[in-house]
Amino acid sequence: xxxxxxxxxxxxxxxxxxxxxxxxxxxxxxxxxxxxxxxxxxxxxxxxxxxxxxxxxxxxxxxxxxxxxxxxxxxxxxxxxxxxxxxxxxxxxxxxxxxxxxxxxxxxxxxxxxxxxxxxxxxxxxxxxxxxxxxxxxxxxxxxxxxxxxxxxxxxxxxxxxxxxxxxxxxxxxxxxxxxxxxxxxxxxxxxxxxxxxxxxxxxxxxxxxxxxxxxxxxxxxxxxxxxxxxxxxxxxxxxxxxxxxxxxxxxxxxxxxxxxxxxxxxxxxxxxxxxxxxxxxxxxxxxxxxxxxxxxxxxxxxxxxxxxxxxxxxxxxxxxxxxxxxxxxxxxxxxxxxxxxxxxxxxxxxxxxxxxxxxxxxxxxxxxxxxxxxxxxxxxxxxxxxxxxxxxxxxxxxxxxxxxxxxxxxxxxxxxxxxxxxxxxxxxxxxxxxxxxxxxxxxxxxxxxxxxxxxxxxxxxxxxxxxxxxxxxxxxxxxxxxxxxxxxxxx
Amino acid sequence: xxxxxxxxxxxxxxxxxxxxxxxxxxxxxxxxxxxxxxxxxxxxxxxxxxxxxxxxxxxxxxxxxxxxxxxxxxxxxxxxxxxxxxxxxxxxxxxxxxxxxxxxxxxxxxxxxxxxxxxxxxxxxxxxxxxxxxxxxxxxxxxxxxxxxxxxxxxxxxxxxxxxxxxxxxxxxxxxxxxxxxxxxxxxxxxxxxxxxxxxxxxxxxxxxxxxxxxxxxxxxxxxxxxxxxxxxxxxxxxxxxxxxxxxxxxxxxxxxxxxxxxxxxxxxxxxxxxxxxxxxxxxxxxxxxxxxxxxxxxxxxxxxxxxxxxxxxxxx
Numbered sequence: 001x002x003x004x005x006x007x008x009x010x011x012x013x014x015x016x017x018x019x020x021x022x023x024x025x026x027x028x029x030x031x032x033x034x035x036x037x038x039x040x041x042x043x044x045x046x047x048x049x050x051x052x053x054x055x056x057x058x059x060x061x062x063x064x065x066x067x068x069x070x071x072x073x074x075x076x077x078x079x080x081x082x083x084x085x086x087x088x089x090x091x092x093x094x095x096x097x098x099x100x101x102x103x104x105x106x107x108x109x110x111x112x113x114x115x116x117x118x119x120x121x122x123x124x125x126x127x128x129x130x131x132x133x134x135x136x137x138x139x140x141x142x143x144x145x146x147x148x149x150x151x152x153x154x155x156x157x158x159x160x161x162x163x164x165x166x167x168x169x170x171x172x173x174x175x176x177x178x179x180x181x182x183x184x185x186x187x188x189x190x191x192x193x194x195x196x197x198x199x200x201x202x203x204x205x206x207x208x209x210x211x212x213x214x215x216x217x218x219x220x221x222x223x224x225x226x227x228x229x230x231x232x233x234x235x236x237x238x239x240x241x242x243x244x245x246x247x248x249x250x251x252x253x254x255x256x257x258x259x260x261x262x263x264x265x266x267x268x269x270x271x272x273x274x275x276x277x278x279x280x281x282x283x284x285x286x287x288x289x290x291x292x293x294x295x296x297x298x299x300x301x302x303x304x305x306x307x308x309x310x311x312x313x314x315x316x317x318x319x320x321x322x323x324x325x326x327x328x329x330x331x332x333x334x335x336x337x338x339x340x341x342x343x344x345x346x347x348x349x350x351x352x353x354x355x356x357x358x359x360x361x362x363x364x365x366x367x368x369x370x371x372x373x374x375x376x377x378x379x380x381x382x383x384x385x386x387x388x389x390x391x392x393x394x395x396x397x398x399x400x401x402x403x404x405x406x407x408x409x410x411x412x413x414x415x416x417x418x419x420x421x422x423x424x425x426x427x428x429x430x431x432x433x434x435x436x437x438x439x440x441x442x443x444x445x446x447x448x449x450x451x452x453x454x455x456x457x458x459x460x461x462x463x464x465x466x467x468x469x470x471x472x473x474x475x476x477x478x479x480x481x482x483x484x485x486x487x488x489x490x491x492x
Numbered sequence: 493x494x495x496x497x498x499x500x501x502x503x504x505x506x507x508x509x510x511x512x513x514x515x516x517x518x519x520x521x522x523x524x525x526x527x528x529x530x531x532x533x534x535x536x537x538x539x540x541x542x543x544x545x546x547x548x549x550x551x552x553x554x555x556x557x558x559x560x561x562x563x564x565x566x567x568x569x570x571x572x573x574x575x576x577x578x579x580x581x582x583x584x585x586x587x588x589x590x591x592x593x594x595x596x597x598x599x600x601x602x603x604x605x606x607x608x609x610x611x612x613x614x615x616x617x618x619x620x621x622x623x624x625x626x627x628x629x630x631x632x633x634x635x636x637x638x639x640x641x642x643x644x645x646x647x648x649x650x651x652x653x654x655x656x657x658x659x660x661x662x663x664x665x666x667x668x669x670x671x672x673x674x675x676x677x678x679x680x681x682x683x684x685x686x687x688x689x690x691x692x693x694x695x696x697x698x699x700x701x702x703x704x705x706x707x708x709x710x711x712x713x714x715x716x717x718x719x720x721x722x723x724x725x726x727x728x729x730x731x732x733x734x735x736x737x738x739x740x741x742x743x744x745x746x747x748x749x750x751x752x753x754x755x756x757x758x759x760x761x762x763x764x765x766x767x768x769x770x771x772x773x774x775x776x777x778x779x780x781x782x783x784x785x786x787x788x789x790x791x792x793x794x795x796x797x798x799x800x801x802x803x804x805x806x807x808x809x
Contacts, residue, residue: 186646456670
């Protein structure tokens with residue numbers, strides 16, 4: 001009952017017009033920033049940190065967390081409409097969301113992404129409120145060997161991504177892993193493959209690579225196929241998913257929300273890994289796995305429910321222990337410090353109104369997001385009706401600005417265009433680009449945790465650590481299974 | 493009599509306006525270049541500084557973030573900018589380590605190390621509920637495990653790793669250094685019991701009741717919440733009496749005397765500001781104001797130390 005009182009107190013903090021205006025502002029900023037390629041959730045929150053300095057601490061954090069939760073949904077809008085993930089995790093949404101748009105069902109794609117994000121976001125927050133402290137304690141117990149196993153499990157999802165050709169998907173993921181070997185090696189502190197260049201010291205940033213691979217590559221393909229005619233998608237349907245369609249994916253949303261929250265809790269994992277794993281799990285358990293990659297609503301729902309629910313999960317270690325669980329958490333930690341607050345167990349005791357105010361605000365923000373999203377979808381969908389001659393130059397311009405925005409560096413812009421060319425070559429020869437993102441996201445996690453585990457306990461640890469061993473075994477099986485299935489169908 | 497009064501008035505007006513001509517720095521906003529991303533510790537520190545400095549001057553402060561290569565990019569940015577006094581850079585001891593480890597050609601003598609503002613004692617942090625949480629227990633366990641005790645922290649060859657190596661040498665123990673991506677992740681590993689010690693600063697335990705400061709490197713005990721923490725000196729460990737992590741501001745060398753004096757006055761006032769002192773003390777650190785001569789000495793010493801240690805580790809030639 002104590003918890004119930006605390007939550008009531010949290011909602012009490014929201015009384016009055018100011019907090020509501022702040023939440024609505026946060027959600028709008030979050031959706032727009034999320035939709036903008038280049039502004040990832042962490043950048044969006046970071047940009048507003050200085051702005052929040054003059055606000056009272058409670059309101060400032062409500063603003064920032066509202067942006068955080070809404071930006072994870074925002075990324076799906078551009079992913080579905082123009083195949084340009086606004087956030088890294090939305091690259092999974094694009095796998096099925098964009099095919100829906102190509103079939104003229106953009107309204108369904110956007111609608112299901114919105115509903116899945118709302119439910120996922122809410123589920124993540126609920127788990128955060130109820131189990132923050134015990135969950136955070138369990139997550140701490142995971143050793144480097146366990147993290148390595150989890151990351152490898154993430155990599156094994158590649159097998160479900162190569163629509164026809166698993167080999168091509170594997171080449172793509174290896175390319176991503178190789179890219180990630182460039183830059184400082186955070187175990188030994190030695191720089192690798194930088195050729196003495198300062199710009200490469202920290203390796204390639206994810207965002208410019210993402211924009212290049214997904215968005216700029218499409219622009220190049222369009223130039224190649226340019227016929228001089230202004231083609232516009234003839235059918236644009238802004239019809240939302242029907243209630244029946246929603247019911248069909250309800251279990252997917254629920255399951256993906258739980259997967260997303262749990263993965264979000266692990267410091268170092270996060271929205272993108274959550275989306276990839278939940279997409280993979282959904283595809284394996286689906287009754288229509290052949291629809292994945294061709295416009296499956298289940299696929300969109302899995303990705304979006306997982307990335308939005310990971311927000312609640314990522315806040316668990318931050319609020320319960322004062323340990324940032326994601327890049328955005330690290331920025332939020334800075335925002336707390338700016339207001340002379342220290343997140344962690346003592347914050348629950350010393351400033352409960354702030355903690356429960358944030359909880360209440362996250363719940364309200366989800367509803368605000370749903371309402372704004374329903375209105376916004378009608379507007380967003382018009383993007384698809386923009387003639388190609390205007391849309392693609394616009395994508396190029398936004399992509400370049402977005403890449404520059406990450407670190408205010410021209411190097412990132414060149415990298416973005418370079419990845420654009422690579423992405424174009426990949427598309428030309430029918431290699432999937434999503435595995436490259438998976439490789440880049442998981443590269444460090446796999447390598448560092450493997451080396452850490454070996455430094456700590458030697459190579460035998462992967463057999464001695466029961467949890468790591470089990471997860472590795474599952475990863476191996478889940479990797480082999482699609483090959484086995486292919487082989488069996490061929491035999492028939 | 494009257495003439496003298498008129499003369500005096502004229503002199504007063506003329507000299508006043510002359511003084512005004514000379515005292516017009518700064519006439520445009522001052523940029524503080526920060527090597528962390530927005531929301532990072534350096535960013536928070538610089539914004540706090542700007543907010544307090546604003547009370548003493550009409551100048552506006554703009555914090556700009558130039559992340560990359562652990563501060564090397566920000567320092568290069570300063571070196572490329574004109575030495576007009578409108579760009580300050582936030583610097584910490586770890587930047588010096590990065591200058592050395594990246595093998596960059598930055599010449600510290602070309603920079604004006606204006607003010608060292610915060611001195612943070614280095615400390616060993618342990619887990620309260622672990623059976624090994626005091627200095628004596630750490631040493632005894634390290635000897636019993638014979639090289640298998642685990643210390644966690646950021647990358648090898650960084651600030652904390654070098655401090656740890658000094659501690660091991662002073663205590664005559666051998667342990668393993670397991671590096672993590674960031675200090676925060678390493679502290680999470682400590683909380684999960686994957687290692688027994690973390691090298692950091694007292695502020696790292698604030699708000700994290702699971703952790704405690706086992707030892708600090710300071711000539712005498714520090715006050716506040718940390719008055720119960722012993723120093724290396726008390727424990728009889730030699731050569732670790734004053735190991736600090738510092739934070740401060742620098743600019744490109746060649747500022748006019750006028751702009752230089754403006755900053756010296758400003759740093760002095762901020763250093764004495766009660767709110768500033770409280771903010772720094774709350775973090776277990778000490779607000780100080782070391783001017784250029786002393787600051788540069790510290791930087792030179794740090795550079796020499798980083799170079800020697802990284803050579804020993806084989807990380808640089």
